[in-house]
Amino acid sequence: MEKTIVLLRAVNVGGRKLPMAELRDLCRADGFDDVQTYIQSGNLVLTAKSAADAEKRIEALIAKHFGFTSEAIARTARQWAAYAKGSPFADADERANRVHLGLAKEPLNRDVAQKLAERAALGEIIEVRGDALWIDFREGVGESKLLPAFINKCAGSPVTMRNWRTVLKLDEMAGN
Secondary structure: OEEEEEEEOOOOOOOOOOOHHHHHHHHHHOOOEEEEEEOOOOEEEEEEOOHHHHHHHHHHHHHHHHOOOOOEEEEEHHHHHHHHHOOOOOOOOOOOOOEEEEEEOOOOOOOHHHHHHHHOOOOOEEEEEOOEEEEEOOOOOOOOOOOHHHHHHHHOOOEEEEEHHHHHHHHHHOOO
């Protein structure tokens, strides 16, 4: 059993309601331990057999109890610690809402950074480090042409992103 961070894609947007208290209860009832959530955007920290097991079981719980599909993307606390120490942007702490970590369900396409950079129109800086996609939305996320569907297409699989502040908070919750 190991501490695991699970990120859910596209919850509590567009009518896809997923109350975090209810999700915590469902996870506990399904045998997960030490279940915590952070804000309403689908961030869980829990103890699981493996990240892959957590993804599969939580996706099934959401489909069964809430009636919609949401991809779960999980990493171990050890993997997460590397993200929390590894932002490629030196000023991440000062730009915490603009620096984002993106994690994909499957390995990233090799040319993801190049394809995203071709569409970046507001000075976005894109970096890939290991399995992590990093984007500094220099002018903010709201006006960027790097929309989720386009990021998914370039990455080759579903991606979910969290800002730097959330990356650090989840690291703290995981006990790193």
